[in-house]
Amino acid sequence: MKADAGRKYRAYPTEVQDQVLVRWGHTARALWNVALEQRVYLWEQRRYTLRSVEQCKFLTAARTDLDWMGDLPAQSGQQILRSLDRAYDNFWNPSHPAGFPARKKRGHRLSIPLPGQAVEVRKLNRKWAEVRLPKLGWLRFRLSRAIGGTVRNATVSRDGNGWHVSFGVHTGRMPDVPNGKPACGVDFGVAASAFVSTDTTPRLMPPSLKAKEKKRLKALEQRKARQITYAKKHNGGKYSRRLRTTIVQIARLTTRRANRRRDFTHKLTTDLAKSHGLIGIEDLRVKSMTASAKGTAAAPGRDVRAKAGLNRSVLDNTPGERRRQLEYKARMYGSVLVAVPPFHTSQTCAACGLVDPGSRKGCGRLFACTRCGHEDDADHNASMEIEARARRTGGSDINSTRSVPRMRVPATGRRRMREALQPAHAG
Incomplete structure (x- = not known):
């Protein structure tokens, strides 16, 4: 059951949550860059293709040795490695326009991905709702539209206007029949x-x-x-x-x-x-x-x-x-x-x-x-x-x-x- 629609909402974290999310965002960026460097090194030196299944083992060891890496939820780190797999698959696909996976600079948009099993969403009233994130608690967001499906993944990101939470949703909607219009x-x-x-x-x-x-x-x-x-x-x-x-x-x-x-x-x-x-x-x-x-x-x-x-x-x-x-x-x-x-x-x-x-x-x-x-x-x-x-x-x-x-x-x-x-x- 894959996500077939996206929903994006404006999030309003507390001051403490904001500090934690900023820290997690930079950790997620560093993890992406380190995982990419590891794959490039192994391919150039040994012609060995590394995938997320093996890298998750190295991630477990890194979370034990590095406090800043252990601060990031384990589900988020695993999701980043799976996203790197998709980036490589798109690069190898001749019919896909994606190029080689790029490293993320410090000025890149902060983003923390999470699988759907790691989050929980509850509605507070007609205009507000909350999402429960691992190791962070309940994060309030503006319910500008109904979610309308099963949440399969979630991403907390920040741009110039503040924090947002996005959900990949499975709605089960099938393509419409030809509408017959001009x-x-x-x-x-x-x-x-x-x-x-x-x-x-x-x-x-x-x-x-x-x-x-x-x-x-x-x-x-x-x-x-x-x-x-x-x-x-x-x-x-x-x-x-x-x-x-x-x-x-x-x-x-x-x-x-x-x-x-x-x-x-x-x-x-x-x-x-x-x-x-x-x-x-x-x-x-x-x-x-x-x-x-x-x-x-x-x-x-x-x-x-x-x-x-x-x-x-x-x-x-x-x-x-x-x-x-x-x-x-x-x-x-x-x-x-x-x-x-x-x-x-x-x-x-x-x-x-x-x-x-x-x-x-x-x-x-x-x-x-x-x-x-x-x-x-x-x-x-x-x-x-x-x-x-x-x-x-x-x-x-x-x-x-x-x-x-x-x-x-x-x-x-x-x-x-x-x-x-x-x-x-x-x-």
Whole structure:
């Protein structure tokens, strides 16, 4: 019985619990790094693959010899080693995008994982509940939504806004049957966050930070740079209390920005999955799109700062996260997600299928076909083209979308095909 849904709540530990959780978070990070180093060393020196079953024996001995390691609950340490197993399995899986397991820095988010058997949840009233953690006691959290299933695992983490407790829950919900709703294509961009082919206006993401917040964030980052320089010159690199306060203030603003971005993404993907039976998106390679242009000392890049600004704008719209959410929400609400090759979607006429860069002069907002005279918003025209390619794919299973060959797609007869398919999908 595996977890098939997640629940996250804001936790409110006492002052003593806060100190304990901070200590545990750093211990969990150190355990991950030590376990990873041990596996890397054994593989490089002896070509021996170490797994969590054997490492748990070493963990038992370390908990006896090291007080700071013994302070961490044994269930949490075992869960960390099992998570390292999953990280290696994902790395070895050729169909998984994960890279080699990375070491966690001191500035990494504090996180303490626990199995479901080690925790107990009880409801206090309509708005509050408690979770019992080993060696810590009852931790209060805000019951913003019902748990709605069996708790299989729990994670206590901290970000810029404070502590949170997350539960992996088994709800037993099966994928919905096809909803039979109309198809659509979605063009994710920078000027227009998302343009849906069935809409007449783009869906714009509100600014993740207001003007005053951006100004304050810039001032705090400048202050942090000055304080770090002073610490290196006069304190041997040791962070002062004022520097740590500045870091906390920056973390609050960046967390607020991430939460606003995540809120828009969830609302957008949920609406798309509920309102459409077929969703076409571009199979973007975000990592290649946002590669740096700075070059090398011998061959420096061009327009480096402009490219860096474009990269920030692309990542601010989180195209990868939108695709990830659409993958599981499409199955949840009875729709199908199809990722199509992205080449020439902004230069192809959705009416006649002509591919001509001259139809979009200067990469502006207007698309004017040089052959048939079709005019439309450039992003809306691209979304119509994405929808046509998704229809041609036939709504294949989501797991097969990554294997779509990057080949030239014939652009003839699109309008006739769309007109022939429209009545069937409309019914």
